[in-house]
Amino acid sequence: MKRRDVLQGAAVLGASTAIGLPHIWRKDANLARAANGEIKVGVLFSLTGTTAIIEESLHKATILAIEEINAAGGINGMQIVPVEEDPASDPATFAEKARKLVLGDRCVSVFGSYTSASRKAVLPVFEKRNNLYWYPTLYEGRECSKNVVYTGAVPNQQQDEFVPWLIQNFGTRFYLIGSNYIYPKEENNYCRKLLARYGAEVVNEEYVPLGHSEFSSVINKIRSTEPNVIFSTVVGDSVVALHRQYRAAGLDPEKMPMASLTTSENEIAAMGGDAAAGHFTSAPYFMVHQSPENERFVAAYRARWGDDKVTHFVSEPSYFQVYLFKQAVEKLAPSDISPPTVAEAVKGEELTAPQGQIRLERENLHCWLWPKIARARSDGQFEVLKDSAEWVAPVPYAAYPDQVCSENGLQQS
């Protein structure tokens, strides 16, 4: 076969496929989103690559919620069908798989992402196709998309109570350390504002490369600056290295504790309880939280995925956001189910999550949550020291007082 024939053949084949599958070109892209008593949703968490370590647990929590809902009769009698894709911890693959889920599988929503980088990568896909992305991770805020439902905490929800509490209990000298990317920088930016408000000082602020594992120079600097609190937004395997080397260096959490926004039960399982004991974390959810909903969640999670597994403050939103999705879809007639109608229906919805009663804020699609302050114990669990009295409103632009995220998008004042 000559080369030209091959090319011609390919062209003809390409053209006929395009004509032969007219539904791709159909004008009304929302038609038949819920066909044959099935609702397709995408599940987009990495099962391979560097962040698979944590995303695997988010995947498991999501699947658990879907299975529970289906077992209890589905949504208005319709079963949720998860379409699972593995984006391999790579932002470009995230975008590609998101496009496949939105265009190819015609999912009505996609649950996914752990890192900010992967969320930013899929954002254009969901905004362009007006689809809906459900993002469970605590993150740096400063985003106001109408196509993302954010169920994790933003800086004001983790820090507003935490920072003054730390100043009161340990002192005013803070050492800020984070991994070198956007999330720690935005958190520290907000932390500096809070510290200035309460008259505390920053003795040093520094960032280590992602995946960094040699902290001896950092520990020397901590020794010589003698801070009262080490405010840590280090992520991934660096968390483990930092804690283990802190302990090996003989530093004492009683005098100079690490206060983290990123250390969960999952990280503690990876570093060992001894290395984590005595350090503090602020988050809306801890596995030890006492509530009937949480007991049910933990029991179901362990029964499904294994007795040694832990739940944590990212897997809990991964779980309850599927129920939030269910509540929104329940309000719609099957013929009305489409990403924009789900986005509209979910606004202002409330439910009792394992952490407590949560609400999706109408203005910015973030959640009202219940921040808690806890100290790690050597058995790998936390001890909750302070529970917020009220649920706390999400303020994604807390560090930028002249910007407000509203239902009409970002408002400048």
Add this chain to the structure above:
Amino acid sequence: MDFVLQQLFTGLSIGSILLLVALGLWIVYGTMGVINLAHGEFVMLGAYTAWVLQSVFQVGLFASLVVIFFVVAFLGWIMERGVIRYLYRRPLDTILATWGLGVITQQVVRLLAGGELRYVEMPSLLAHSTTILGVELSVYRIFIFVVVAGLLALTWYLMQRTAIGMKLRAVLQDREVASCFGINADRIYALTFAYGAGLAGLAGALVSPLKSVSPEMGTTYVVDAFMVVVLGGVETLMGTVLSAFLLGELTGFIAYLQNDTVAKALVLVAIIVLIRFRPQGLFASQVRA
């Protein structure tokens, strides 16, 4: 001036970890000329062996070191016999093959042990700090330094003072002539590769109480190890030693004065500049033509 002494010790500690990881690579790359991109995976296998011995068989780190060395050396031996021996004098193919083997190893470990991060408990005897010359130091880091010094001496002794080391040096100089004198070159190569792999395994086991254990952990170590060996000049053991401590001190001081991100970048720039003007490395031996 307090911090100078403190950073000097810190640099020695960072350097000793670098040397620990690079020593095995030097054997394989520096002497045999095999560009082994799966070196990091031997480090990872060593760390996982330590983890398995600890969590399944409840064996402490001290007791498991010898076992770890032989387990990883055996895996290295299999790899040499199975793949590498067909690729001597084909450097490009070796790069591809060893990289592929590295990826396969990572995924096999992920399938067997799971993707979670693991850790190895530090021996409680060493899990505290001590003061030397007014500087507070982690006892475990001192322990690593001592072990590295021991391994270095052992390696030097094996290479220079034993029959097998002499045979290795003979094979490296001229394989055909050495074979004519009755040396089994195949066996020498396999043993040397296994020894290098075993050293990498020990490195993984020794760093695992300080760092985290994951299937991907080897990737960063292999880069560090190549930097050390290339900078030192591939032929000399002393070059590798000196360049490891040089890099350790450099990283430590820049990280202290600036931060680790800057340190990483500056050290890489320094290496690139150096090998531009001294491609044979810092401490290349004089080769007689």
